[in-house]
Amino acid sequence: MNKLLRELTKYRIGIIIVLVLTLFRAFSELYLPNLMSDIVDVGIMENNRSYMLQLGGWMIAIAAFGTVCAIFSSYYSARIAAGFGRDIRGNMFQKVESFALEEVNSLGTSSLINRTTNDINQVQQVTLMILRMVAFAPMMCIGGIIMAVSKNAKLSLVFVVAIPVLALVIFSIMKKGIPLFKSLQKKLDQLNSVLRENLTGLRVIRSFNKEKYEQKRFLQANKDLTETALYVNKIMAVTMPIMIVVINISTVAIVWFGGIQVDQGVMQVGDIMAFIQYGMQIMFSLMMVSMIFVMMPRASASADRINEVLQMPASITDEDSGEQKPIKGEIEFKNVVFSYPQAEKPVLENLSFQIKPGQTTAIIGGTGSGKSTILNLIARFYDIQAGEILIDGINIRKFKQDALRQTLGFVPQKAVLFSGTIADNIRFGKEDATDEEVDKALEVAQAKEFVENFNKGINAPISQGGTNVSGGQKQRLSIARALVRKPLIYLFDDSFSALDYRTDAALRNALHKEIDHATMVIVAQRVSTIKDADHIIVLEDGKIAGVGTHHQLVETCNVYREIVYSQSVMEETV
Incomplete structure (x- = not known):
């Protein structure tokens, strides 16, 4: 007291x-x-x-x-x-x-x-x-x-x-x-x-x-x-x-x-x-x-x-690393080991891979394999226990958190909207975004059509938690919020799961045209969502089971092949 x-x-x-x-x-x-x-x-x-x-x-x-x-x-x-x-x-x-x-x-x-x-x-x-x-x-x-x-x-x-x-x-x-x-x-x-x-x-x-x-x-x-x-x-x-x-x-x-x-x-x-x-x-x-x-x-x-x-000390703090250099978007994991607090065993073990700027890297695997964890570590929501995460060859701990996250467009697995209007939620990614930028983000996210059907358009109200829109609409608005920011690195955490196949395909096509310059990391469950990615990382129990393109993995990776077969898309995708 x-x-x-x-x-x-x-x-x-x-x-x-x-x-x-x-x-x-x-x-x-x-x-x-x-x-x-x-x-x-x-x-x-x-x-x-x-x-x-x-x-x-x-x-x-x-x-x-x-x-x-x-x-x-x-x-x-x-x-x-x-x-x-x-x-x-x-x-x-x-x-x-x-x-x-x-x-x-x-x-x-x-x-x-x-x-x-x-x-x-x-x-x-x-x-x-x-x-x-x-x-x-x-x-x-x-x-x-x-x-x-x-x-x-x-x-x-x-x-x-x-x-x-x-x-x-x-x-x-x-x-x-x-x-x-x-x-x-x-x-x-x-x-x-x-x-x-x-x-x-x-x-x-x-x-x-x-x-x-x-x-x-x-x-x-x-x-x-x-x-x-x-x-x-x-x-x-x-x-x-x-x-x-x-x-x-x-x-x-x-x-x-x-x-x-x-x-x-x-x-x-x-x-x-x-x-x-x-x-x-x-x-x-x-x-x-x-x-x-x-x-x-x-x-x-x-x-x-x-x-x-x-008085509780924050587990993640900024290091005094001097002047911050502009981030280009190259991401590398070196022998990363991570486990959640009080977990019996690590979620990720000796994980190593590299993501180049301007490329789309997809991550797929079974439930609990550590897919979403990778995105949380890139955004530095958690710190690793061993190994290194590098961005542009610099340890992620050397970047100030706000500077790091300013370069990210993060779309979480569970879409979160805030009370206010649609425009307020989109501008959450960029406060000074113009109406044209908001419209463009909605168009790329395949959300413009249903937004225009609202009486007030982008000024239509969103209730607390986004309870007055569907799951697919929430996901598309969350994607638009990330797009309006125009970041260097996009992190999509199973953000297409509530979309039908037609909307999913249209959204991926629009994303490829709009943000081909940026680094894009997609976590997905559906093979159809990631089959066109430049690289696909297959995880199993926190370890890499395979890396390559869709066609390469179908030929060489048993885990990926099982996922393809289980989704009954083998004939369509080979």
Whole structure:
């Protein structure tokens, strides 16, 4: 929590204003019981009406001044806390954007969302409470004790007993609460994870009639969260009754022993009334502190989770390699070994091949053979464990990530569209693309025809996740997004799988004419998609089973021949 609170240093002027206003507010509230004591002892006891009216006016003025200070103090506190929350959310978002896929997968998407929303909200609320109370409560407590001792030092011994009892209660609850709140946040992550899986996999769940099974999963996660929350709240609920009991006993003790001293003539009635007010102020200030401490365990658990993200080192970083040279597009893998985190064995083993600029290289193989992994490594979404990946003869680690990816046109296996318009999604590849460039990209991607059928054309809206277009349309829009960028290297990760054979052929023909100057790497399952490639790399279990043209591989590579036969295209393609 302390590490996050250091971010408040940029708001030091606002914090100083809050502290000054809080000081004035505390002085005004501490001064009121003293005036009330004088009204009783002098005004009422001596029947001095003018004195009562004079002090009464002062009390109204001081109370109004304290109220104004409280209002502005709360206003500035709210602004500071909101700005603080905004800054942390911004830092979290930037940090997550810097993560490689390895870090994102290890933390989990649901957990990252929860940390960026719920956890930061918890810290923000506690920050607001701290700004409002952490200065005011000690001022009131210390000031109340000083004023109470000045009235009657002997009677102040009541607080010697009450304050340690309250402190012990607060400490015990904090010690018990912090582990429980950490557990509560983890269970909230689990609930969010189950909910997210249900929402994203809704069609699969319904198609397999698994609604009841998923309901049980959700109810179990919800039950675990509820039971933990109830247990935590039961512990926290004990705080307030204990505080009230201690305050009431303290008030009774003050009245009891104060009454004896009034009877003995040691104290006046006004003094004992003021003493009771100071006692209440002391106790309520401790209650304010206890409220902060009750909220602190959950905020502390949330702060730990936030810091875990902010302090997690990125596995992929840029090396200081001096001036970046223009990339031409020659790619070479040298004895590359790569395995995913916690995998039993490498996905790629001693992989070596070369891709020349201006050529089309296709990669084909069975499921799990490492085809998509190769594209992820070229884009440097992951780093390899051994070997080298070279671009233009330079190790890929020497390139800055943004400079490297600026030269790539990446079309993922699962087409991803963003909410907005079709034009917005195409210009995601190039912000300043003209309408002519957008139209050209759509034409090459075989998407212009269906886009023109929309009422608003390229300004037609795309819903979140592209749910208002078909799978084939999403793929073609994703391809157009890569084309408008006009990169030097194109990476197509099974990006033609949702297209019919006619559209597939037309798209490949248009691509060959449009980007014959660039390096193109195509991962595909269909032989018909890659048969015209300059080179075809056949993978089997992370190793190269064959390299060559389509006709060469049909003659020499058993693995490729089996793929051809399985797709029943042997007679058409030989």
